[in-house]
Amino acid sequence: MAVVSMAASLPTFTSRNLNSPSHHRWSTLSIRASASSTCEGVELTEGIGNLPKVVLTSPHGSEAEVYLFGGCVTSWKIPNGKDILFVRPDAVFNGQKPISGGIPHCFPQFGPGKIQQHGFARNMNWTVVDSDNAEGKPVVTFELKDNTYSRSMWDFSFQAFLSTELVVTNTDKKAFSFSTALHTYFRASITGTAVTGLKGCKTLNKELDPQNPQEGTEDRDVVTFPGFVDSVYLDAPNELLLENGLGDKVSIKNSNWSDAVLWNPHTQMEACYRDFVCVENAKINEVQLQPEQSWTATQHLSIA
Numbered sequence: 001m002a003v004v005s006m007a008a009s010l011p012t013f014t015s016r017n018l019n020s021p022s023h024h025r026w027s028t029l030s031i032r033a034s035a036s037s038t039c040e041g042v043e044l045t046e047g048i049g050n051l052p053k054v055v056l057t058s059p060h061g062s063e064a065e066v067y068l069f070g071g072c073v074t075s076w077k078i079p080n081g082k083d084i085l086f087v088r089p090d091a092v093f094n095g096q097k098p099i100s101g102g103i104p105h106c107f108p109q110f111g112p113g114k115i116q117q118h119g120f121a122r123n124m125n126w127t128v129v130d131s132d133n134a135e136g137k138p139v140v141t142f143e144l145k146d147n148t149y150s151r152s153m154w155d156f157s158f159q160a161f162l163s164t165e166l167v168v169t170n171t172d173k174k175a176f177s178f179s180t181a182l183h184t185y186f187r188a189s190i191t192g193t194a195v196t197g198l199k200g201c202k203t204l205n206k207e208l209d210p211q212n213p214q215e216g217t218e219d220r221d222v223v224t225f226p227g228f229v230d231s232v233y234l235d236a237p238n239e240l241l242l243e244n245g246l247g248d249k250v251s252i253k254n255s256n257w258s259d260a261v262l263w264n265p266h267t268q269m270e271a272c273y274r275d276f277v278c279v280e281n282a283k284i285n286e287v288q289l290q291p292e293q294s295w296t297a298t299q300h301l302s303i304a
């Protein structure tokens with residue numbers, strides 16, 4: 001049996017730093033017979049395309065929503081009502097194709113690679129298995145179990161949790177390896193968008209040939225997006241700063257997401273490229289897990 005699970009917590013998205021998380025309460029709402037009971041501030045409801053989603057609200061005015069399909073965080077509204085995340089206008093909510101936007105979970109492969117680009121966790125239904133409100137800090141946990149679909153591509157048993165903390169556990173009897181990413185889409189005005197913190201990183205530039213990226217080194221203090229950008233940054237620092245061109249500075253902190261990816265498709269997506277940027281936390285070089293071993297990585301977004 002394979003299990004992927006994740007825990008999403010609104011304080012993770014709103015805390016100013018890791019040591020002083022905002023405290024939020026969840027509102028209880030039991031929705032469907034199949035749903036686990038949830039805490040105050042956690043509402044399981046129907047989203048676009050009748051797909052189930054969890055809405056997290058805090059008394060301080062922030063709100064996040066997570067679709068069970070793909071465990072995709074599609075919205076994070078800060079108290080002034082601005083949504084910091086972006087969902088592409090061509091995103092489909094039909095339970096067939098991955099949702100293009102928000103924070104999708106790429107697992108067990110970031111890609112390109114042997115199986116479908118970005119793995120299968122983006123296009124499977126996750127389940128709400130738990131919610132908690134310890135000391136005012138609400139957490140909701142989602143789980144994904146293997147089925148014949150995942151087994152047909154990747155014949156392993158595993159477990160993962162997201163908070164946005166992703167915990168992958170090998171529950172199989174044989175070792176496996178994987179790569180993974182949080183393929184986060186941020187709302188942006190691309191001409192004013194800048195990412196700081198990547199100077200000195202080794203880069204794998206996928207612009208010319210995604211299958212054979214060009215190796216290089218980032219020499220800029222501030223990366224901007226005047227054209228097509230698709231690059232992996234190896235051994236990235238545990239904090240990046242995104243200025244989204246809309247007046248917001250987003251701090252992207254992480255632990256154990258060793259790498260980063262910047263992507264903007266430029267005119268390949270004429271309809272929307274001006275409105276978003278992907279700044280992704282990634283683990284590009286494969287992690288190997290022996291049976292019963294786990295791997296954990298966390299992402300903390302806050303307005304700087």
Ligand SMILES: O=P(O)(O)OC[C@H]1O[C@@H](O)[C@H](O)[C@@H](O)[C@@H]1O
Nearest residue numbers: 100101118183206210230261263
């Ligand atoms: O799968 P999506 O959401 O359409 O995103 C595709 C893009 O995802 C990025 O993470 C990759 O670096 C790009 O190479 C790729 O084109």
